[in-house]
Amino acid sequence: MLTHFPVALPDEVLYSRLARWHLHSGSRSPKQTLDDLFGNRSVRAAIDLQRHLRALSERISELTPCSPQDLLRQTLFGYYASHQTAGMARMAMGAMIDGQASGLHARLGIAAGTRLPPCPLRWCPRCHAAAMRQHSESFWRRAHQLPGVLVCPSHGLPLRNARLPEAVGQHEFIAATFRTCPPEDPSLPDWAESPETIQLLWDIAQKSARLLDHPAPAPSLSALTDQCRDRLITADLALPSGRLRISRLNFFNLQKTFSMRWHQT
Numbered sequence: 001m002l003t004h005f006p007v008a009l010p011d012e013v014l015y016s017r018l019a020r021w022h023l024h025s026g027s028r029s030p031k032q033t034l035d036d037l038f039g040n041r042s043v044r045a046a047i048d049l050q051r052h053l054r055a056l057s058e059r060i061s062e063l064t065p066c067s068p069q070d071l072l073r074q075t076l077f078g079y080y081a082s083h084q085t086a087g088m089a090r091m092a093m094g095a096m097i098d099g100q101a102s103g104l105h106a107r108l109g110i111a112a113g114t115r116l117p118p119c120p121l122r123w124c125p126r127c128h129a130a131a132m133r134q135h136s137e138s139f140w141r142r143a144h145q146l147p148g149v150l151v152c153p154s155h156g157l158p159l160r161n162a163r164l165p166e167a168v169g170q171h172e173f174i175a176a177t178f179r180t181c182p183p184e185d186p187s188l189p190d191w192a193e194s195p196e197t198i199q200l201l202w203d204i205a206q207k208s209a210r211l212l213d214h215p216a217p218a219p220s221l222s223a224l225t226d227q228c229r230d231r232l233i234t235a236d237l238a239l240p241s242g243r244l245r246i247s248r249l250n251f252f253n254l255q256k257t258f259s260m261r262w263h264q265t
């Protein structure tokens with residue numbers, strides 16, 4: 001039986017809350033943490049789409065009312081579901097709540113190897129400092145972990161990659177601490193020297209973050225297909241037939257392609 005569970009901090013991803021519990025509780029091992037939180041030592045830790053939410057909710061509810069849907073809103077589900085049909089979103093939600101989730105990422109349109117950037121946990125030095133001042137500990141924000149978000153949506157600063165242990169097990173929840181978020185300045189990427197690029201990335205980060213809390217109504221599959229095809233053709237990333245121009249679909253080309261158009265959306 002749990003004796004405490006940390007309150008969710010603003011925009012905190014569920015993974016981070018579980019990592020703080022692991023830290024606060026002095027748990028003996030990642031497997032012991034899974035046993036305590038889920039009653040199941042085979043649960044995998046997921047930064048984006050944590051599963052087995054019903055089991056977790058039942059244990060937390062002994063301390064504070066918390067439905068599986070409440071926990072779902074602390075993941076990146078809203079962002080991914082906003083790109084899917086209502087039926088697919090419902091199926092993915094059920095999979096996250098009850099754990100039957102083979103192919104969950106693929107169903108939500110997240111192809112293996114296409115998540116950007118590669119570091120699994122990112123943080124903003126100004127958010128980190130504010131959290132330390134206000135809460136005496138830091139945490140991982142949801143908006144910082146979204147694919148394609150390279151700057152903090154609140155501050156416009158380039159996000160930093162967490163310093164993680166060399167091998168992180170798939171059952172481990174790693175907390176945001178001075179060890180994983182070291183204060184020394186890293187070398188900044190080349191794009192950070194361009195104010196235009198920073199502004200563009202800030203716009204993308206803010207729009208991406210808004211999808212988390214205010215997902216757009218799920219369109220029908222045909223409407224979604226038409227919408228995506230039209231936008232790709234307009235951006236010269238697909239031929240008039242709808243066939244994709246794969247060689248242009250990488251970050252730096254997207255950066256150039258959308259730099260003029262993004263502000264019009």
Ligand SMILES: [Zn+2]
Nearest residue numbers: 124127152155
């Ligand atoms: Zn920030």
